[in-house]
Amino acid sequence: LKRWRELSDQSIAKYEVDVQLKRYESALRHLFASGQAEECLKFIDEHSLHKLGLELFKDDKASHRSIMISLGERLLSERKSEEALTVFLASNPKYLDGAKRASRACGDWRTYFACCEEDEETIGSDQVQSIAESISSKVCTMREQQHNYVAAASILLEYGHDVAGAIDMLIAARFWTEGRRIAHLHKRADLVKKVVDGSVSYARTCIGDLTERASTFEVANERYAEVIVLRRDAIREADEAGVSCIHDDSASMFSMQSIASNASLRSNASGTSVGSVGTVASVSTVISVGATSTFSFTGDVDTLKHKSKYNKIGRDNKKKKRPKKKGAAARRMKPGSEEELKELVATLTHTCPDEHYVDVISETITFLLQSGKQSMATLLFEAYQEFDSAIARSQTARLDRDKKTREDQETNGRKERHLHDFIEHPCEKDINAIKCKPLKESLHSLFSILI
Numbered sequence: 243l244k245r246w247r248e249l250s251d252q253s254i255a256k257y258e259v260d261v262q263l264k265r266y267e268s269a270l271r272h273l274f275a276s277g278q279a280e281e282c283l284k285f286i287d288e289h290s291l292h293k294l295g296l297e298l299f300k301d302d303k304a305s306h307r308s309i310m311i312s313l314g315e316r317l318l319s320e321r322k323s324e325e326a327l328t329v330f331l332a333s334n335p336k337y338l339d340g341a342k343r344a345s346r347a348c349g350d351w352r353t354y355f356a357c358c359e360e361d362e363e364t365i366g367s368d369q370v371q372s373i374a375e376s377i378s379s380k381v382c383t384m385r386e387q388q389h390n391y392v393a394a395a396s397i398l399l400e401y402g403h404d405v406a407g408a409i410d411m412l413i414a415a416r417f418w419t420e421g422r423r424i425a426h427l428h429k430r431a432d433l434v435k436k437v438v439d440g441s442v443s444y445a446r447t448c449i450g451d452l453t454e455r456a457s458t459f460e461v462a463n464e465r466y467a468e469v470i471v472l473r474r475d476a477i478r479e480a481d482e483a484g485v486s487c488i489h490d491d492s493a494s495m496f497s498m499q500s501i502a503s504n505a506s507l508r509s510n511a512s513g514t515s516v517g518s519v520g521t522v523a524s525v526s527t528v529i530s531v532g533a534t535s536t537f538s539f540t541g542d543v544d545t546l547k548h549k550s551k552y553n554k555i556g557r558d559n560k561k562k563k564r565p566k567k568k569g570a571a572a573r574r575m576k577p578g579s580e581e582e583l584k585e586l587v588a589t590l591t592h593t594c595p596d597e598h599y600v601d602v603i604s605e606t607i608t609f610l611l612q613s614g615k616q617s618m619a620t621l622l623f624e625a626y627q628e629f630d631s632a633i634a635r636s637q638t639a640r641l642d643r644d645k646k647t648r649e650d651q652e653t654n655g656r657k658e659r660h661l662h663d664f665i666e667h668p669c670e671k672d673i674n675a676i677k678c679k680p681l682k683e684s685l686h687s688l689f690s691i692l693i
Contacts, residue, residue, distance in 0.1 A: 253272045253273070253275040254272070254273075254276050256268075256272040257269050257273045260272060266285075266289045267291060267294055269285070270282065270291050270294055270295070270298070271294075271298070279302070279305055282299075282305075283295075283305060283308055283309065283312070286309055286312065287316075292309055292313040292316070295309045296310070296313075306334075307333050307334060307335070307337075310330075310332065310337070311333060311337050311340060313329050314327075314329040314330040314333070314340050314344065317329060318340070318343065323345075323347035324348045324350075326344040326347075327341055327344035327348060327350060327353065330344055331353075338357050339361075341353070341357045342354055342361070345357060349377060349380070349390075351373060351393060351397060354373070367402050370397060370398065370402035370404075371404075371407075374394040374395075374397045374398050374407070375394070377390050377393050377394045378391050378393075378394040384596075384598055384602075388415045388416065388598075391414045391415030392411070392412065392415050392417060392420075394411045395408040395409075395412045395420075395424075396408070405424065405425075405428045405430060405433065406430075406433065408424060409421050409425055409430075409433045412424065412437070413440040416441075416444060416602050416606065418437055418440070418605065418609040419605075419609060421437040421440075422434055422437050422438075422609075422613075425437060441606055441609050441613065442610070442615055442618050445606055445607075445610060445615075445618050445619070445621070445622045448622055448625070448626075449621060449622055449625040452626060452628075453629075455594075455595070456632040458593045459590060459593045459594065459632070459633055459636060460632065462586055462590050462593065463637070463640055464636075464640075466586045466587075466590060466640070466673065467640045469577075469578050469582055469583050470583065470670065471647070472578035473578070473580065473583055473667050474665040474667060476580075478665050583667070583669065587672075587673060590673055590676060591672075591673075594633060594676050595678065600678070603622065603626060603681065604682040604685060607619045607622050607623050607681070607685055608682070608685065610622070611692075620689070620692070623681070623685060623689055626678075626681055633677065634678070637676065637677065641674060648664075
């Protein structure tokens with residue numbers, strides 16, 4: 243006993259020295275050697291020494307679990323909820339209270355309800371409703387939102403026995419066929435009708451949205467055709483001077499006089515300079531991604547929408563006083579600048595429907611046909627075909643004009659014996675490749691017969 247006390251005192255002395263020198267791992271080893279388990283656990287938590295602590299206490303089940311719980315709480319406080327959930331459940335025995343908090347934090351509702359069952363916790367209808375609303379209200383991409391609505395529907399149906407609420411979520415997710423199935427399963431003819439009416443309403447919204455998108459794309463594409471010429475000229479002149487203007491807006495109008503001269507030449511279609519028709523101001527009054535866009539689901543904001551000067555999405559109705567910006571931020575965006583080009587590229591990119599949106603439109607058309615709503619299905623099908631054609635026409639016309647301009651420049655250069663190298667902006671390949679994803683081939687086959 244005396245010998246053990248001497249060793250313990252020596253370990254404490256070494257521990258104190260290590261703490262002063264901030265050698266915390268060494269300090270923990272000496273503290274562990276002194277046999278003070280409770281102090282070790284506090285020290286581990288204080289200095290985040292969980293890895294070493296788990297190694298030292300691998301044969302002490304109770305202390306090992308305490309360290310695991312401490313690690314889980316630390317991860318949860320650092321907003322690493324998925325990692326925290328795994329740690330809590332890996333504890334022996336499982337730390338269900340922490341697991342429930344972590345699963346709620348990371349949106350893992352399946353694990354949450356499993357933990358509740360394992361913990362023999364009674365889940366009330368208000369709690370079910372709250373969880374469903376929490377999941378469905380998350381702002382994310384369209385595909386993720388659809389997944390969240392379906393998850394909320396499952397929760398309401400399986401744990402809250404709320405058929406009507408589940409159907410509402412499936413309608414919001416545009417899961418028409420699943421909504422119809424659930425409604426029939428529960429002998430709810432009224433809810434079957436609600437799903438069909440929801441698909442009709444969504445089809446009308448899509449038709450208006452596609453029309454607006456076509457107009458947006460055409461106007462933005464016309465302005466892009468002007469700006470890309472200015473940017474090529476800026477790149478050429480910057481290259482000749484040995485500076486870069488692609489990523490630096492301060493150099494985006496490398497030579498104001500020459501760019502202004504180029505602008506007047508490029509605007510021969512309207513007879514105006516960059517400062518009048520075809521400017522940022524005139525374009526921005528036309529371009530708008532849409533007030534009732536099908537990018538977003540019911541009651542949610544879509545993060546895919548491009549929030550730029552070309553639309554009003556995300557802006558408050560009330561005007562708010564904003565602090566005056568200083569320095570570079572105070573300067574207005576220059577017509578023909580790299581900044582304007584980036585805005586146009588984003589508008590063109592996001593105005594063309596992504597793959598998921600097109601798939602939802604295809605599924606909506608199919609469901610409408612199956613539900614006896616052929617006229618509405620036809621209108622939506624034709625609206626998308628018209629949109630597809632409008633994008634293709636706009637792209638083809640711009641590319642043809644650009645090709646003709648380049649050929650004329652090359653011809654004039656040969657006559658004047660002054661040839662320019664081919665200049666291409668890094669964004670051009672992506673923009674030139676923009677085209678609409680076609681609807682499902684099965685729909686084209688059907689409408690070749692039905693229309």
